[in-house]
Amino acid sequence: MAGVGPRCPRRQEELQRQVSRLEQANTELLARLEERDAELGAARAANRELTRALNQKGTAHR
Template identity: 60%
Template sequence: MTACELGSLSRGGSDSKNCAGLVGGQSVLVVHEGVQDRRDRTFLYRHRDLLADLHTAGSRSAGAPSAPKQAVTQASLQADLANANARAARLSARVRQLEDRLSRRLGNQAWRESGLGTPDDTEELQRTITRLERTNVELDAALDEVRAELAAAREANRDLTRAVNQRG
C-alpha cells in the first residue's frame, strides 16, 4: 500500500487531490489539508516511512519526477492498531476510575447534605464521650469513698453520743 493509498484510507475514501499533491511533492498541502479536515497528524509521525516520503517529496523541485513510494508495512499498521487498542483500554480504565471517584464523592456529599450521615467531627465526639465516661467512673469512685467516710463518721458520732448519754 502506498502512502497515497494509505492517506486516502485514513480519510475514509479516495481523495485524488491529496494523492496528486503527495505524488507531486507538495507535502505541505497534504499536511495542511489534514489540519483543515481535523485528521490526526501524529499518524504520520507514527509511520516513519510516510514521514520520510513527505520530507523527500517536499525537498524535490516541482518539475522533477518523483520516485515510487514505499509501501507501508503490515507490521507497522498492526503495531499502530495494537498501540491504539492499548491506549483505548487505558483511557477506558481511567474513565471508569474517575466515574467511580465522582460517584463516591457525590454520594458522600448528598449523604452529608441530607442530614442522615454522621457528622464530620465524629472522631472528636467519640474522644469527648470517652473522656466524660472516664470522668464519670472517677467521680463514682470518689463518691463511694466519701459515702464510706460519711458512714464511718456517723458510726463514730453514734458511739460518742451513747458514751455521753451513759455518763450523764
C-alpha cells in the same frame, strides 16, 4: 459542605474522644462519691458511739 457536620469522620472521632473523656470523668467521680459515702458512714457510726457513751456517762452521774 463535605467534611462538616456530625457525619464527618473527624467530627465523629472528636465526639467519641469527648464521650470517652466524660465517661472516664464520670467513673472517677463515682469512685470519689463512694469513698466519701464510706467516710460519712464511718463518721456517723463514730458519732453515734460517742453520743451513746456521753449519754451513759451522764446517766451514771444522776
